[in-house]
Amino acid sequence: MTSAKSKLSCGCPVAAFQKMISGKYKLRIVWDLKDGALRYGEIRSGLLRGSDGSAEITPRVLSRELKALTRTGLIDRKDFGIVPPKVEYRLTAKGQSFVPVIDAIRKWGTRHLRETGEA
Amino acid sequence: MTSAKSKLSCGCPVAAFQKMISGKYKLRIVWDLKDGALRYGEIRSGLLRGSDGSAEITPRVLSRELKALTRTGLIDRKDFGIVPPKVEYRLTAKGQSFVPVIDAIRKWGTRHLRETGEA
């Protein structure tokens, strides 16, 4: 919809963003990939780092997130097709362009909500 | 209470952010409030506008989001205590400081994903 100027702006991009990053790990995955490609296991380990000793991330969930991110075009999957398996995930151009946004989020979060009253 | 605090420069702020804006409307509510206070009904109407013409937002959900946002300190509730009822919601300082972040999200979203996934 080519919107004209409305008094209240259309939240479309925001809604789309919400859907795109829905899921507990998507944002963090993208963030962790900002420094370069990571393997499946590395992403998994990386995600455990911030969690307060909670349960492991199940392959099912991680795989799901990874696929979703691939589908939305933020990351790219590279299967080396060898044995033992080796798969790398790296940010696409789109994904990299998104990093600054996450950075803005992180910066704001660091200043305004160290721990959200997380219990 | 808060468990151990890891300062591993991890995705903590991101996770906190995720929790804070969890819910379909929170971000959009904050965004819509950026221009000033709005009444309950105005927020409700506003949320319908950007939407994909889907169903109405149920009072239960909106009320919930509003309470959550109030609890996290992004918005402030002002009850005029009159009849008929009049309640205004407006951004707190914290909430206003968050607006630029949403703006970054919007700008990125506008450039990289205007497809909401749905028609």
Added chain:
DNA sequence: CAGCATCCTGCGTGATACTG
């Protein structure tokens, strides 16, 4: 190592009805 298959649970979200 990098997944997939199956089962199960909680909660976010929607629909409908009622109230001060």
Added chain:
DNA sequence: CAGTATCACGCAGGATGCTG
């Protein structure tokens, strides 16, 4: 007008086990 109460449901997300 600005909510609350109740019911119902889909789906994210965790647990476990298996595979190439």
